[in-house]
Amino acid sequence: xxxxxxxxxxxxxxxxxxxxxxxxxxxxxxxxxxxxxxxxxxxxxxxxxxxxxxxxxxxxxxxxxxxxxxxxxxxxxxxxxxxxxxxxxxxxxxxxxxxxxxxxxxxxxxxxxxxxxxxxxxxxxxxxxxxxxxxxxxxxxxxxxxxxxxxxxxxxxxxxxxxxxxxxxxxxxxxxxxxxxxxxxxxxxxxxxxxxxxxxxxxxxxxxxxxxxxxxxxxxxxxxxxxxxxxxxxxxxxxxxxxxxxxxxxxxxxxxx
Numbered sequence: 001x002x003x004x005x006x007x008x009x010x011x012x013x014x015x016x017x018x019x020x021x022x023x024x025x026x027x028x029x030x031x032x033x034x035x036x037x038x039x040x041x042x043x044x045x046x047x048x049x050x051x052x053x054x055x056x057x058x059x060x061x062x063x064x065x066x067x068x069x070x071x072x073x074x075x076x077x078x079x080x081x082x083x084x085x086x087x088x089x090x091x092x093x094x095x096x097x098x099x100x101x102x103x104x105x106x107x108x109x110x111x112x113x114x115x116x117x118x119x120x121x122x123x124x125x126x127x128x129x130x131x132x133x134x135x136x137x138x139x140x141x142x143x144x145x146x147x148x149x150x151x152x153x154x155x156x157x158x159x160x161x162x163x164x165x166x167x168x169x170x171x172x173x174x175x176x177x178x179x180x181x182x183x184x185x186x187x188x189x190x191x192x193x194x195x196x197x198x199x200x201x202x203x204x205x206x207x208x209x210x211x212x213x214x215x216x217x218x219x220x221x222x223x224x225x226x227x228x229x230x231x232x233x234x235x236x237x238x239x240x241x242x243x244x245x246x247x248x249x250x251x252x253x254x255x256x257x
Contacts, residue, residue: 001025001149004045006032006073007054008066010194010214013117014085017130017138018054021083024142025149026050034069035194035216045078050149051107053098054083056120058212059170060092065195065212067101075106081145082112082161087119088126089244095253096163111145112161112253120215121173121228122240137250144254156255175233176211177218179204183225189217 003026009015015033022029032043045051053070055062062070062084080102084095091114099109115134119125130138148156185203197210198217206217218226 001028001048001050003029003050003052004032004043004073005029005052005054006034006070008035008056008063008069008194009033009054010035010056010216011120011219013130014054014056014083017085017115017117018052018083020135021081021138021142022052024139025052025081025145032073034066036192037069040072043073045073045075045107047075047077047079049075049078051075051078051080051102052083053080053102054085055094055098056117056214057084057086057091057094057114058214059172060090060168061094061170062097062101063212063214070098070101071105073105073107075102075108078107079110079149080107082109084112084114085117086114087122088116088129088248089119089240090248091251093163093165093167095251096161096165097167099159099161100165108156109159109161110148110156110255111141112159113141114251116248116250119240119244121175121213122237122244124237124241125244134250137252141250141252144252148255151257156257159253159255161253162251173213173236175228175230175236176206176208176213177215177226177228178206179221179225180227182223183221184223186222188220188222189226192216192220
């Protein structure tokens with residue numbers, strides 16, 4: 001089966017999960033990284049293809065700028081796998097929202113899962129995730145998905161994914177990444193920011209109106225000059241780290257016949 005994998009991955013962890021699961025499902029994979037991709041070209045898939053889509057969870061939702069980038073993929077009762085990667089707090093309505101987006105675009109969601117990764121704003125939460133236990137569960141999830149795909153009877157019962165409609169209204173934390181004096185103004189963060197929030201004329205700054213706090217500028221900085229800092233961030237970190245230090249485990253949702 002030809003597999004198309006699609007991911008929005010600011011800090012590259014969602015990419016890692018999508019690539020791993022996609023590799024378990026097929027040897028023939030075409031990949032679309034939509035993190036910086038603003039193309040309007042439609043990608044059409046047939047009922048004999050398979051789509052795997054992964055997104056990070058931002059404030060319990062699919063990243064808003066990723067929604068239209070996902071919508072350009074069109075199916076024709078094409079089986080699809082939905083993946084949400086979250087930082088050990090909660091994935092809230094994000095996985096359900098992603099499944100709804102895919103269903104609206106002609107895909108038949110046969111399996112969905114929420115996996116845990118290191119939090120992009122508060123990295124002590126979910127540190128080291130996904131770990132060996134997570135990858136073992138990814139293997140199990142891929143095996144269950146393959147089992148569904150191999151069934152001759154294609155009359156799937158509706159898949160029930162945890163979440164609510166209407167989706168939650170995302171909140172916002174008023175903290176933003178900034179650069180230290182070690183910034184060499186190389187421009188790498190400027191070119192790789194998914195929303196163009198870092199001005200080329202002054203790469204040490206950030207446009208707070210555009211910034212989505214995804215952490216992309218932090219992980220791509222070659223001089224490790226960018227990060228979340230300040231007294232407000234320190235207080236938020238202490239509260240968040242205490243509230244969400246307990247380990248969460250992945251959730252699976254599988255279609256049945």
